[in-house]
Amino acid sequence: MTVDRPKPEDSHAGLAELVARARDGNHDAWAEIYTQFAPGIFRFCRRAMPSREDAEDATSEVFLKVRSKLDQYDASRPFNAWLYRVAANHCWDLLRRRRVRQDLETGDIETMPLEHADPSQLEKLIAEKSREEVRKALEQLPSRTRMALTLRYYSEMSYDEIAETLGVRRAFVGVLLLRARHQLREVMERGDAALRRSAAGSKP
Amino acid sequence: MNHFDEMTAFLYLDGQLEHAQASEVLVHTKDCADCRELLESLKKETLWLEHSLQEKDPVPAQFMAPVRRANVPWGWVTALGFAIAGTLTVWNGMIEPFEQQLNQAGFTGGNLMTMLFFGGAFWKGWSNVLSFFGFFAAAMFAILMFVLLMRFWRRGATVSMVLASFFTLALFFAAPQQANAAKVFHGTPKNPSYELPAGQTVNDNLIVFGESTRINGTVDGDVIAFSNAVEITGHVTGDVISFAKEVRIDGQVDGNVRSGTSTLWISGTVGKNVTSEGGNIEVDSKGRIGGEVIALGGTVEVDGKASRGLMALTGDTIIDGQIDGDVHVRSNNLRIGSQATITGHTSYEGNHQAVVEPGANLASPIAFTLRRHAPNYASWRYWWHRALFWGAAFLFGLVLLLLTPGFFNDGLRSSRKFLPSLGFGALFMFATPIVAAIVCFTIVGIGVAITTLLLWLIALYAAQVFVATWLGEILLGPALGTGALLGRLALGLAILHALELIPYHVGFLIKLVVLWWGLGAIVIALYGHLRWAAATPVPAAA
Numbered sequence A: 001m002t003v004d005r006p007k008p009e010d011s012h013a014g015l016a017e018l019v020a021r022a023r024d025g026n027h028d029a030w031a032e033i034y035t036q037f038a039p040g041i042f043r044f045c046r047r048a049m050p051s052r053e054d055a056e057d058a059t060s061e062v063f064l065k066v067r068s069k070l071d072q073y074d075a076s077r078p079f080n081a082w083l084y085r086v087a088a089n090h091c092w093d094l095l096r097r098r099r100v101r102q103d104l105e106t107g108d109i110e111t112m113p114l115e116h117a118d119p120s121q122l123e124k125l126i127a128e129k130s131r132e133e134v135r136k137a138l139e140q141l142p143s144r145t146r147m148a149l150t151l152r153y154y155s156e157m158s159y160d161e162i163a164e165t166l167g168v169r170r171a172f173v174g175v176l177l178l179r180a181r182h183q184l185r186e187v188m189e190r191g192d193a194a195l196r197r198s199a200a201g202s203k204p
Numbered sequence B: 001m002n003h004f005d006e007m008t009a010f011l012y013l014d015g016q017l018e019h020a021q022a023s024e025v026l027v028h029t030k031d032c033a034d035c036r037e038l039l040e041s042l043k044k045e046t047l048w049l050e051h052s053l054q055e056k057d058p059v060p061a062q063f064m065a066p067v068r069r070a071n072v073p074w075g076w077v078t079a080l081g082f083a084i085a086g087t088l089t090v091w092n093g094m095i096e097p098f099e100q101q102l103n104q105a106g107f108t109g110g111n112l113m114t115m116l117f118f119g120g121a122f123w124k125g126w127s128n129v130l131s132f133f134g135f136f137a138a139a140m141f142a143i144l145m146f147v148l149l150m151r152f153w154r155r156g157a158t159v160s161m162v163l164a165s166f167f168t169l170a171l172f173f174a175a176p177q178q179a180n181a182a183k184v185f186h187g188t189p190k191n192p193s194y195e196l197p198a199g200q201t202v203n204d205n206l207i208v209f210g211e212s213t214r215i216n217g218t219v220d221g222d223v224i225a226f227s228n229a230v231e232i233t234g235h236v237t238g239d240v241i242s243f244a245k246e247v248r249i250d251g252q253v254d255g256n257v258r259s260g261t262s263t264l265w266i267s268g269t270v271g272k273n274v275t276s277e278g279g280n281i282e283v284d285s286k287g288r289i290g291g292e293v294i295a296l297g298g299t300v301e302v303d304g305k306a307s308r309g310l311m312a313l314t315g316d317t318i319i320d321g322q323i324d325g326d327v328h329v330r331s332n333n334l335r336i337g338s339q340a341t342i343t344g345h346t347s348y349e350g351n352h353q354a355v356v357e358p359g360a361n362l363a364s365p366i367a368f369t370l371r372r373h374a375p376n377y378a379s380w381r382y383w384w385h386r387a388l389f390w391g392a393a394f395l396f397g398l399v400l401l402l403l404t405p406g407f408f409n410d411g412l413r414s415s416r417k418f419l420p421s422l423g424f425g426a427l428f429m430f431a432t433p434i435v436a437a438i439v440c441f442t443i444v445g446i447g448v449a450i451t452t453l454l455l456w457l458i459a460l461y462a463a464q465v466f467v468a469t470w471l472g473e474i475l476l477g478p479a480l481g482t483g484a485l486l487g488r489l490a491l492g493l494a495i496l497h498a499l500e501l502i503p504y505h506v507g508f509l510i511k512l513v514v515l516w517w518g519l520g521a522i523v524i525a526l527y528g529h530l531r532w533a534a535a536t537p538v539p540a541a542a
Helices: A013-021 A027-048 A050-074 A079-097 A119-128 A131-139 A143-153 A159-166 A172-188 A194-201 B005-013 B019-031 B033-054 B076-104 B110-118 B125-150 B154-179 B379-402 B405-415 B418-439 B444-476 B482-499 B507-537
Strands: B183-186 B192-196 B206-215 B221-231 B240-248 B255-267 B274-277 B280-283 B295-296 B299-301 B309-311 B316-318 B327-331 B333-338 B346-350 B368-371
Touching: A013 A027, A013 A079, A027 A050, A027 A079, A027 A143, A027 B405, A079 A143, A119 A172, A119 B033, A119 B379, A131 A172, A131 B033, A143 A159, A143 A172, A143 B033, A143 B333, A159 A172, A172 B005, A194 B368, B005 B019, B005 B033, B019 B033, B110 B333, B154 B295, B154 B309, B206 B444, B274 B280, B295 B299, B295 B316, B299 B309, B309 B368, B327 B333, B333 B346, B379 B405, B379 B444, B379 B482, B405 B418, B405 B444, B405 B482, B405 B507, B418 B507, B482 B507
Parallel strands: B183 B206, B192 B206, B206 B221, B221 B240, B240 B255, B255 B274, B255 B280, B274 B295, B280 B299, B295 B309, B299 B316, B309 B327, B316 B333, B327 B346, B346 B368
Antiparallel strands: none
8 A cells, every 4th residue: 555644764863854945945845845744744645634625724834833843853753744734733723713613622522322334234334335435424424433543544553643633631532433433334334414413413 | 162253363363372372372272274264265265355445556647757737836926917018017017119229220139238247327317217127137136036935935925925026016116217317319210310519408317328429518417328439529417428429528627437338538628527438548648537437348548637637447558648646557568658657555466567768747656566367375374265165165155054954955956966966057048147148138038137147156165165055065975954055055165266276277177167067957956846836836835
């Protein structure tokens, strides 16, 4: 599988030097960083945000933010991890700020019953649905659910990082993720309306 | 053990279970096909999600490369609008007629350019002369300042824009008024030349654009003439400033005579100094100069009288008259004729001994210095000068680095691309003056050309800074931080300056390569800078 999203092994001395130069105000270096990371960051935002327009705005804002925050970057840590962290925090900030009512934001996810997965049905789903349909379904999920899935399966963040980014207890991350996968399955099987119903029904 | 639930299976796959619990799952899975199936399908789902989310779906163009969002740079648009409107206004109202006159007078822009640059007269009486085309230099300057302000105070773009606009508007109103502060003659096809008949008087400054200028009467003020030929047989109470092919002064000028001409002939009286650039200057035996004669270029011959000495930086110098005061000559040759009298001190630096004919009357012997073509390595003064040059270049680099660290880094970066830099450098080194000269054929272009040439000169000087820093980085490794960069600059400059001392043209060749290389690096960096400035959103709300 080829993923354009930079892996940790990319963050070698070359990248560090590039970042150092960009921090000193070198436009070429900054342009190179932009070219290297913007597509990945855009895809991240696209997964994390509900619409394409939101993702485009978020990507531009992330790079403005990164540019002005470059001097706060600790060069001893991998740059791409830091960059994705900034992007994740920014997107999460945006989402929280315009929290929508039907979103499952609060802790009630914890209380929602986890239906036991039917492996054969899951396999059928995997076989039938295209990757694009998965991404489409992702758009319909509530912010935090979508964010959790993106952090885990796009950015490949650890449970600790996800907990820190989303501001939840670490022990809750697993629940959040599995619950998110259930919601995704539901959306894929029965469409958006089913999710709304299940979410509404679970509220006390 | 019972079947484990999906949560446990999920956490197990994610490696989030305690060791003991994980072992239990592992053991149970061996015997339980159902749970194995659950684990398998969950694992598949994880991969499925990763593939789906990480798939390279299309990305909008603006995130493939640094391209500006559709964000209109209002500051630039406004400035451009002002510049275009201003140019058109002035072009129609002033420049076009002015240029026609000038062309009739036999001047093309190229000629004028030469005179402007090499004519010291330009700086005298500039309030009159400058009002026409200096307006554009000023406008260029205003635009330049505006651009600089924009760069430095991005958020204050509106303020600087308004200031620049006011400045530009003020210039509009100021320019024509200045131009009217003198009597101006424009030649026409029917009446191409100006002549002030004997007995008539002009009680004002006189500016003439025409085929020829003849002053037989009296001008109570300055005469500024753009003509092929200028002849003054009458009386001028002020200065005579001329850009002409030939200037003859047979009459009386109470002030200074300044000219950028090919021939200046004085057989009359000049009250103050005579300054001439380019071509030949001859003070006839009847000529009387109240001040000093300053001659640059060509040949100077003084057969008449100069009351305050002579300074000549010329090809040949001939003195066969009376000079009261000191004589300083730097020429290939100096001849002092038999009629010559020099009451002051005479110093001469040249390629040959001065020829002094018998009968010449010199108050003191000629202090002769044979012009040296090789530097005097034994002299401490020479090394002191080298150190000063080094210091100046370093200071320049320091200022450049502190003022525009981004550009400095860009220049340094592009200087690593040796061949492209060298190529661009060579191209721009020769092309810039040529383009400037071509641009000068329109009067409007003069401001542009002057600005361009000045920038070009600065860039030529700055070239060594980038190459030197590059050299320093090669020797000491990449610099992180300003201090380290300055150290590399200092070292590199020292080495470059030392290398340039190598004799037999090697030093010269090194200098040339450094010039091209550094200039090319600057050009590439500037290009990148401009492209980038136009291609990224300005972080206004960072």
